[in-house]
Amino acid sequence: MRVKDIGEQKLLEQIKSFCSENLIGDDGAVLSIDPLQKIVVTTDVLVDGVHFSDKTTPPSSVGWRSVAANLSDLAAMGAAPVAITIGLAIPKELPIKWIKSLYSGINIMLNKYNIPIVGGDLCHSPVKTISITAIGKVYPNHIIKRSTAKPNQVILVTGHHGMSRAGLEILSNPRLARDLNKDIRLKFINAHQNPQPRLDVLPYLWNTMKTHKIAGMDSSDGLADAIIKICQMSNVGAEIEQSKIPMIAKLSKWIPKEEALRWVLYGGEDFELVLCLPQEIALKLLPQLGENAHIIGKITQKKSVTLLNDNSEDLPLDLSKGFQHFY
Amino acid sequence: MRVKDIGEQKLLEQIKSFCSENLIGDDGAVLSIDPLQKIVVTTDVLVDGVHFSDKTTPPSSVGWRSVAANLSDLAAMGAAPVAITIGLAIPKELPIKWIKSLYSGINIMLNKYNIPIVGGDLCHSPVKTISITAIGKVYPNHIIKRSTAKPNQVILVTGHHGMSRAGLEILSNPRLARDLNKDIRLKFINAHQNPQPRLDVLPYLWNTMKTHKIAGMDSSDGLADAIIKICQMSNVGAEIEQSKIPMIAKLSKWIPKEEALRWVLYGGEDFELVLCLPQEIALKLLPQLGENAHIIGKITQKKSVTLLNDNSEDLPLDLSKGFQHFY
Numbered sequence: 001m002r003v004k005d006i007g008e009q010k011l012l013e014q015i016k017s018f019c020s021e022n023l024i025g026d027d028g029a030v031l032s033i034d035p036l037q038k039i040v041v042t043t044d045v046l047v048d049g050v051h052f053s054d055k056t057t058p059p060s061s062v063g064w065r066s067v068a069a070n071l072s073d074l075a076a077m078g079a080a081p082v083a084i085t086i087g088l089a090i091p092k093e094l095p096i097k098w099i100k101s102l103y104s105g106i107n108i109m110l111n112k113y114n115i116p117i118v119g120g121d122l123c124h125s126p127v128k129t130i131s132i133t134a135i136g137k138v139y140p141n142h143i144i145k146r147s148t149a150k151p152n153q154v155i156l157v158t159g160h161h162g163m164s165r166a167g168l169e170i171l172s173n174p175r176l177a178r179d180l181n182k183d184i185r186l187k188f189i190n191a192h193q194n195p196q197p198r199l200d201v202l203p204y205l206w207n208t209m210k211t212h213k214i215a216g217m218d219s220s221d222g223l224a225d226a227i228i229k230i231c232q233m234s235n236v237g238a239e240i241e242q243s244k245i246p247m248i249a250k251l252s253k254w255i256p257k258e259e260a261l262r263w264v265l266y267g268g269e270d271f272e273l274v275l276c277l278p279q280e281i282a283l284k285l286l287p288q289l290g291e292n293a294h295i296i297g298k299i300t301q302k303k304s305v306t307l308l309n310d311n312s313e314d315l316p317l318d319l320s321k322g323f324q325h326f327y
Numbered sequence: 328m329r330v331k332d333i334g335e336q337k338l339l340e341q342i343k344s345f346c347s348e349n350l351i352g353d354d355g356a357v358l359s360i361d362p363l364q365k366i367v368v369t370t371d372v373l374v375d376g377v378h379f380s381d382k383t384t385p386p387s388s389v390g391w392r393s394v395a396a397n398l399s400d401l402a403a404m405g406a407a408p409v410a411i412t413i414g415l416a417i418p419k420e421l422p423i424k425w426i427k428s429l430y431s432g433i434n435i436m437l438n439k440y441n442i443p444i445v446g447g448d449l450c451h452s453p454v455k456t457i458s459i460t461a462i463g464k465v466y467p468n469h470i471i472k473r474s475t476a477k478p479n480q481v482i483l484v485t486g487h488h489g490m491s492r493a494g495l496e497i498l499s500n501p502r503l504a505r506d507l508n509k510d511i512r513l514k515f516i517n518a519h520q521n522p523q524p525r526l527d528v529l530p531y532l533w534n535t536m537k538t539h540k541i542a543g544m545d546s547s548d549g550l551a552d553a554i555i556k557i558c559q560m561s562n563v564g565a566e567i568e569q570s571k572i573p574m575i576a577k578l579s580k581w582i583p584k585e586e587a588l589r590w591v592l593y594g595g596e597d598f599e600l601v602l603c604l605p606q607e608i609a610l611k612l613l614p615q616l617g618e619n620a621h622i623i624g625k626i627t628q629k630k631s632v633t634l635l636n637d638n639s640e641d642l643p644l645d646l647s648k649g650f651q652h653f654y
Contacts, residue, residue, distance in 0.1 A: 031365060032366075038358060039358040039360060039366065041358070041445050041460070044448050047456075050451050085460055087460075089377075119369050121372045123374060123377060126454055127454045135366070
């Protein structure tokens, strides 16, 4: 059964039936928010052939990742999710079961955080396109900004980078991964298909922010991208120490070290948080963020953003090596 | 100059320069809303070749209409606009001037209501796709719902229907319109390209709602669609009187009356409001809504939705004649 085979009313009813029942707002859903909280909004558009493909991403993962990307944007601002809207543009030839699978992934994310779908749009397009907008809420003193990093603060990341990129590689070129241990292979694939936005660490950050501001953003466009953007917005620089990024060592058992470094810095879609705060505060926070969180460098007055490699050479980080939306 | 000819950073800067400067939120824009107000959210996706085409819609009108559609959704809920996000998916070959023109239309709408852009996404797609989400605010007693229409209430529409459809026809088949007066021709084209969401009438509706609830929605998918959806959601029926819809007479000087009726009922994209309220209240409200507002029928206990034509025949309204997103 394809989209063109059933009437529009029927299609809407079907899609409604794919959503978690308790999470659908009827008749112009209306949201209430604690008067002391502020509202933040974030939008992500995912396009078939650009952000996902049938080869590497089953529809359930497309749904999962499209919600996860938005929730990660909220986490990056220190905000808890309130609701989402889903805009879905799909070809007439699309099998209904593709949409059902898409929503199964969306549902997993929404159920996990009890987030209602409060609006949306459904229309025809020759290219499958999913546009999700997430509404978040945040107390003013919990807002994480990109523009407030200060020299001598350390750079703390909440987890490993390069895993999503490794998963994509395994899915794209399965033969490359034949020597990899199965558990590791599945871990990388899972990191790519079912990433976890780091909403789980927000309570610890909010607690820290009772006394200290935290600057930062998420690493959805890559670790290097996050560091460079924070530095640009804060008018500072950064020094990253390659030896403090454990994932490079793990990946370089499988691929050349230079390639491993590239995946970690520029691979993107790991949806971790990159946070800047005073060292003594970071050291107290670190154990609360799980074993994969680590301090990888520091913010500098000098504006350049460099990587200190294992040969004690300073290499500039360069965004042109990262994920580019157009080029 | 095309999208692919300039770097991504440069493209983002260009797009930022196209936006009204005072309306851009930096670094994770944060919104404040009166604690007594509720938040509503609405999303619309517009796809090239489906919702617009170069033949009938210059890019500035694509921008204008994509914002107008969302603001009309807010007006339909009784809500005032707070902010929007823009998700833009565009081909690499797209001329930058197309994007500039798109934003010129977006700016007109945003400036008119002083609405900031608080987020968005920019990515590649083979098909130009614009996804806009609007956030609105509404006091609980000002919320307009589709589900609260009651038998014996009258159905009031805020303006003419069929004009956008007439404009589309003139743009698609210019020869058809050669006998039309130039002023009328431009009026129809303007109705199609630069529709006005009816936020202007909200203060009068809010005033009425101090004492009386109003049910309703907007007619963006057609007048018949709005009436049928309100009836379905409210578990009622409706009787519309053809003689009370003035636009049919005006259009039928140009096209056959049957066709005029079809455009008025099923044409869509007029972005008027279709409101249900007690007759005596509607009669007081009517003069405040401008000369084109009129009462066209009433809500009935009997579930059918019918049109009483000029020969006193009862014809059922039928959504299959209206705008279909897929068929």
